């Protein structure tokens with residue numbers, strides 16, 4: 001039996017690995033990735049890849065996905081999940097453009113320092129209706145862990161955290177669906193009954209519909225996922241319908257499909273997510289968080305962890321956060 005702490009650790013470190021492994025091929029096409037690499041290990045064997053304007057990306061480094069996930073974890077543990085301004089302050093302090101932030105998020109974080117009083121208005125700085133990108137869904141792993149037994153608290157934390165940078169309903173819905181998909185794995189056992197799991201996510205959409213706009217896009221996506229799994233379609237085929245882009249309504253369901261299609265193997269989940277092309281770091285990070293949550297930390301390949309190149313965020317530091325979140329979650333369960 002996989003323990004709760006092993007699942008939390010699997011979720012946070014699995015998300016980190018997916019981000020790192022997807023990063024060298026971010027925004028590349030599936031055709032290019034398949035033509036150039038045979039396996040994920042081929043990508044990790046590189047030292048660096050060329051970026052735009054002659055710059056290089058060092059293989060083994062994490063991106064904004066991991067940086068912001070760490071901020072969310074620290075916000076939950078130290079500030080509580082009610083104050084969006086405190087989360088934005090953490091994002092702003094940790095902001096490093098070289099981690100490949102999205103343009104809208106980068107603009108918000110750069111403006112925050114001088115406009116802290118109007119922080120709520122910053123989310124519509126670039127997009128008048130708010131961003132519907134996947135940037136708030138990619139960082140909800142800690143929320144899905146901490147509130148795995150408490151859907152109202154999970155919904156609220158997803159909403160507050162999303163509103164800081166991604167205030168469009170599609171982004172809030174995507175973040176809530178991803179966190180809920182993680183939470184359901186924490187509540188479940190070592191065997192996943194896919195039909196029941198998808199039914200539980202359908203209930204999440206019903207709850208979202210009661211609290212805001214109808215999540216039509218995600219309802220359709222869950223149906224596409226169910227149909228694809230029933231027909232044993234490869235993720236690459238389902239990607240033709242779901243998409244692999246920056247929008248939350250594409251990336252969140254696509255990550256979920258990669259996880260469910262290859263649910264018994266973390267390595268296969270990451271392989272499928274990365275070889276789809278598109279927003280590979282974020283899709284692989286979200287799929288890795290789901291797979292790690294289900295299989296626990298023992299599923300994480302040591303040879304992949306050994307390729308990580310950053311010293312400030314490591315599998316060990318993420319595991320430490322996971323233990324703190326698990327302790328906090330168990331305390332609140334005892335108290336309820």
Ligand SMILES: [Mg+2]
Pocket residue numbers: 063064065099100281282
């Ligand atoms: Mg990224």
